[in-house]
Amino acid sequence: MAEKIITQLKFPATVTAWNRIEGRPRTEDFDRALKAEVRDALWMVSRQWQLGEFIGDDAGSPVFAKVHMKTTALTKYQPQAGNTQAMPSSVPLEVKVENQPIPFKLAKEIASLDIRLLMGRQWFKLLGVENLAADTLAAAKSDFVTQYAIARPDPENVDDAALCAHPQVWQQFAAVAGRRMDGYELYQYLKKSSTNHASDNISSLTDATDQTNVDDLAKRFIKWYEQLYYQPLAQENPSWKPSHLEHQFACSAPQGATEKVLIADEYYHGHLDWYNLDINPEQTPLGTVEETIPDVEQATTLTFIPSGITFAGMPHTRWWQFEHSKTNFGDIKPDTTDLNKLMLLDFGLMYANDWFMVPFTLPVGSIADVAGLSVTDVFGERFWIEAAGSGSDEDWQRWNMFSLSIRGSQDVPADNSLVLLPAAPKLLEAKPMEQIYLLRDEVANMVWGVEAQVPLATGKNKPGKEAALELKAKYQQFIPPVKQPLPLENDGSIRYQVVNSVPEHWIPFVPVHLPDSNRQIQLQRAAMPRILEGDPNLPKKVEPRTSILRQGLDSDSPKPYFLHEEEVTRAGTLISKAFQRTRWYNGRVFTWVGMRKQSGRGEGFSGLAFDQIFPKEKQSGV
Template sequence: MEDKFNPRDISKALAERLHPTVMMWNRLEGRPRTHDFDRAMKAEVRDALWMLTRQWQMGEFTSDDAGSPVFAKVHISNSQLDLYKAANRKEEPYEDNVPLEVKAEQKKILFSREGKELSIDIRLQMGRYWLKLLKSRSLDLAAAYIRQYTFVLPDPARNTDHIHAHREVWQQYAAISGRSMDGYKFLQYIEIIGNQASDDITSDAGQIGVLAELAENFRLWFKKLYYQPEEDENNAWLPDRLEYQFESSALSAADIKTLTAKEYYDGHLDWYAFDIDQKEGLATEKPKDTVTETFIPAHVQFDGMPDTRWWKFEDGKTNLGAVRPSTTDLSKLLLMEFGLIYANDWFIFPQTLPVGVLTNIEGLTVRNNFGETIWVKAAEQESVAAEPWSMFKLSSQTQNNTLFLAPAAMKVQEGEPLEKIMLIRDEMSNMVWGIETAVPLPIGVADKGGEAALRVRQYHENIVKASTSAAQVPFTARISYQAMTDVPENWIPFIPVHVKNDNRQTQLQRASMLRIIEGDPHEPVKVKPRTSILREGLDHLGTDLTTPAPLAFFIHEEEVPRAGVSVSQSFQRTRWVNGEVFVWQGMKKNTGKGEGSSNLAFDQIRAVEKS
């Protein structure tokens, strides 16, 4: 059979048309209906108002004799931060491997107060870790360390109300007493010069060397686990202002720039928290790092901006035309004017700022499409106003072109507040009350301040009732005299006093209420705050570092407005750019909820209720 459908010579088969086929051709280009393109080129618009609106939106009705920028060059200098100073403390080298807010907010963890053990949860954590280190070296010494550094449940007494007045605290103490190791007590012992981790534990020479090595690892582990100052006086918290204050300086041969955060309290550190002060530099200091870059300017782009194509609608997710500002909303009016009228007149150039470095724009030149080169100055240098407006620039008494990308944590995990207080004004009593709304318990958790204060008072009342056997004589008079009404023990008074050597200016001084219990054979004691925020100065020690020498605590009156303030303290955690994790205690201040009344009254005559 002839293979007629498989030709040997395809060219010959096509030329002689040996195999008849059905062929069809399709054109891929557009086929015009007419050869006259005049009407198509006119771009006729049936709605003339639409075209006029789009021309107005694109700014075609306004123009000036200016060209478009096509080339630019910028000269930038960088100054590395060198020094750090917390409040009125001494200067120290700046640590670029630590977030600046961690450095500023750090506070020493409180492990004891008035001889009472606190932070039991961290003490247990430290003890478990030491026993884990012993197990890693196969040292069977856990029982010996638990006996040597153990927890002891004290007997019920007036001075142990911090344990026996709270059921959950007593339960935990009872559970760990004699069974768990107090790791902080062990750390205190080995940090004393001359003490060894093996003292009173073992006399084996081989084990002594291993324990010394483990003790050093234990110290480094705890120092890395919680970021805290060596001394609590080195933090940047100002108790009389209820805010942080610190500064960092960059030294160079050209100038000395100092960044000052005078009122930092909101928990998130950024460039707007700083003011800058610039002075002449020293010839012996290091020079600045400079860089010159060229770039092509690009138009500013944002959601909702007018599209450059006439036949394309803008994204409806951001509708600037739907903004309805009032006559006093200048910020909204400026935003709409920028977005709808002058949006295509703004150009940007990308510049990556190094973290924790002061970047100064020394000069910027732009060349337009007409070949003109223009030296661009900052807006505040061109302005004739007394207080020129600028953006993303640090506040200063003089003009500056310095930008600062704060070395702050991008995201911070914050725990539940361990302490929280409210400062409110009580106009009826003519004083300020510091209300402890959350107080720390010794086991490391917070409790409601009102409930904790009530339990402590009931604990003392029960002790007084148990020790008082004499029957009370009932009142026979119809009325009784009450010298003073009761106030919850979590309400700490602050009374106005004159500033020293000033007859007009006043400030708020911490005072105390008395704990008066009917039938108590002992003299009434002063109720002291339980939060470290309000205990400022109470735990101060004398020159011998053993004798208590309490100091008065003052708060500037302007720091407690009519709305009041709220201050809290909690553990916080973040991860830095190098992957290192930081855990620290930080404070935060917020606006309060207004005035209040304690119902405190003096010298009252009350009717006696008949039983």
């Protein structure tokens, strides 16, 4: 017992607490602290070894260099279903590939009223420039309005139901009918034949001089419209492949006695770049063109003094020199798959004066190939440096960036050329005039094309669901009400329904076999019947209202539309059609209609069902 008491007295229990830990310097002199003295030299040597600073390396700086470049240019363009043509650098490649015709007619109804009125106003503006007498000018305008009139739709005519179903469309047509001119009809008349003149059938232009002046204005009118909107020369763009919902084209550049052919067969992104093209060594030359192709192959040897690459925020080689604060590397959040961004960070954070720049200016549409680089350093040594990606194209460990892939699996040398496509750097895209979703409906075991946005005749668009309800309601107005007899009474408590209906903006696609195949299938556009209450006639087919899904319907002999099944994935497919606009390097503005394909929002449910049983509803007397 005594032993325990002594132990407690010898080691009493204590509790120690701190509320702040801080240094208390005993002097105000900080000179020694700022010297950054190294107390442990062995630690510094170990740190240098850990960072690889003891690895032997020739660190001689380059003082003189020569680079040998071989360049050529893209001179030919061939859409997948068209003839070979020259590819001028005065037109962006996206414009040439994507341009779609403006739909001036849909389902044999007038469309794009806003552009028609715009063309009519421009024609009257041109007429005002001529020195026509005031009474002659007024009479001529009245005659043009009569000759190229805009018809007023009749709400009582079933053929005008598509125009009169939407109040805003009918109101605009009623406002301009008989008051404004359809400028597109004049343009069509002038383009139909070289013997057609603007003064034809205009009774107020009796003077020969006035007729000649007006006919000369027609050339300016055509030039104005074709510069305002870039349209395909044919009725349809031959690069667009509706069955795949993408563009396919090829372009080539002279390469000695043959051609380097670049192929793009899956372009739908909306912006062209090097990754859209592949080299096809088995592709035959694209053929001859009517235009004279200049000699674009050149070999250039450039002598220069290498200059180091500097950028804001780069690590500085001096100990107390702070980097520029405009670049915040901590704000960069790359994903693990962002290889380019990770390499940029690696370059910016680990290297300071190890990179040098070789300036070499290329015109758009060029293909450049570095034949070699000769570098002389400060020790007088000369090195011949080849491209980093040299070697076999099948070598998976080959360093490769911004270079084209070679199709096939043959062991061929890699292509290290750099393609500078004549592509627009930035585009302005309007709201979609048409937009559809292609989705799978597993409940109904079908594929549907859902028209999310449909074009109206005025040039505006409307949600497909609202437009479908308004059009069906308009057709229902033409069905006179009929007094239906009461069904026979029975003791059954349920009723049987063979099939129900779906909204009219849901266009079905059914599977059909490929020709000469009993296994592979493709999707064919079908149609649902339009069920109107009290209609004694056979139901008519519901036709799509977008030009995307009306493929083949508006031709003189309607054709079916087939779609490859793999184009409709589980996530669905979204296709948009909208006006695009860009400004080219020479200042010219290009406006065209382009297509875009993107991933959808997943599967959908149309509500279509067969063989259903419902509780019987009680019938009330009449």
